[in-house]
Amino acid sequence: MTHWIAADIPDQTGRTAVITGANTGLGYETARALAGRGARVVLAVRNLDKGKAAADLIARRFPGADVAVQELDLTSLASVESAAEGLKAGNDRIDLLINNAGVMTTPKSTTQDGFELQFGTNHLGHFALTGRLLDRLLETPGSRVVTVSSMGHRFALAGIRFDDLQSERSYNRLRAYGQSKLANLLFTYELQRRLTGRNTSALAAHPGASSSELARHLPAVVQRAFRPLEQSTEMGALPTLRAATDPAALGGQYYGPDGLFQTGGHPKVVASNDRSHDVAMGQRLWTVSEQLTGVAFPV
Numbered sequence: 001m002t003h004w005i006a007a008d009i010p011d012q013t014g015r016t017a018v019i020t021g022a023n024t025g026l027g028y029e030t031a032r033a034l035a036g037r038g039a040r041v042v043l044a045v046r047n048l049d050k051g052k053a054a055a056d057l058i059a060r061r062f063p064g065a066d067v068a069v070q071e072l073d074l075t076s077l078a079s080v081e082s083a084a085e086g087l088k089a090g091n092d093r094i095d096l097l098i099n100n101a102g103v104m105t106t107p108k109s110t111t112q113d114g115f116e117l118q119f120g121t122n123h124l125g126h127f128a129l130t131g132r133l134l135d136r137l138l139e140t141p142g143s144r145v146v147t148v149s150s151m152g153h154r155f156a157l158a159g160i161r162f163d164d165l166q167s168e169r170s171y172n173r174l175r176a177y178g179q180s181k182l183a184n185l186l187f188t189y190e191l192q193r194r195l196t197g198r199n200t201s202a203l204a205a206h207p208g209a210s211s212s213e214l215a216r217h218l219p220a221v222v223q224r225a226f227r228p229l230e231q232s233t234e235m236g237a238l239p240t241l242r243a244a245t246d247p248a249a250l251g252g253q254y255y256g257p258d259g260l261f262q263t264g265g266h267p268k269v270v271a272s273n274d275r276s277h278d279v280a281m282g283q284r285l286w287t288v289s290e291q292l293t294g295v296a297f298p299v
Helices: 025-036 048-061 077-090 117-138 151-155 173-194 213-217 220-229 238-245 279-293
Strands: 016-020 040-045 067-071 096-099 143-148 200-205 254-257 267-269
Touching: 016 025, 016 117, 025 040, 025 048, 025 096, 025 238, 040 048, 040 077, 048 067, 067 077, 077 117, 096 117, 096 238, 117 143, 117 173, 117 200, 117 279, 143 173, 143 238, 151 173, 173 200, 173 279, 200 238, 238 254, 238 267
Parallel strands: 016 040, 016 096, 040 067, 096 143, 143 200, 200 254
Antiparallel strands: 254 267
16 A cells, blocks of 8 residues: 655645644644645734744745735634635635644633633634635635544543533533534534535544644643654644545545554544534534624535
């Protein structure tokens, strides 16, 4: 069996990719690889200075690369709306929307709109951004929405806790993270159902155990335990890149590493848990997400 690597990314000339959280880690490696294959890459980031520094690094690595920066704070629905307007004004087409940014196991906190931080950032922010950009994606033949989930979706043992969605009654940082990552998958699968018959598709990916800043809120003992299993961010970005660019990839597929327990290795189609395929839960989450964000999708 041939392992899929970055060199297998088809020529991306003429295509535009918007990547959230692309100034560091997995997002940066995703942007760098796509720019190296000729794509116009837009780094959608909270910190403009860091975004510009990342864009400069990519431009130095690939002279002539088309790299732009868009300010985006996923903890603010107003920022999401403004960013979407800027992205549509600056790009006649969007071929790839890669919902990569996220936070993990943070202390209890809320977004600017009062949502639990992990659920609000990882799911609701990306839900709103996708909804506001979807008309441009639908206009672009072969476009894809790729949302980065995690093996941690399995931590949401109770599924989506609709009775305490914002963890106001009780907060467990690992359970809240798992809920947000389960929401990413439920969103992807429901979006793909709604895209049936369209020339736009929705896929998901997870990086396995990758060395990045995302895990900085994990207890030190947990970080030490996982360190031997970690792979590089270059490898961790491959499932996202394959979901985004492999001509054989299909809407509704979920990509992850092929190694032991999916912690590392080369990308392949992997399975998510049964809860992520609960259609009724996905539809309910969709309805609640539209109500909370005020964003209605054109599908």
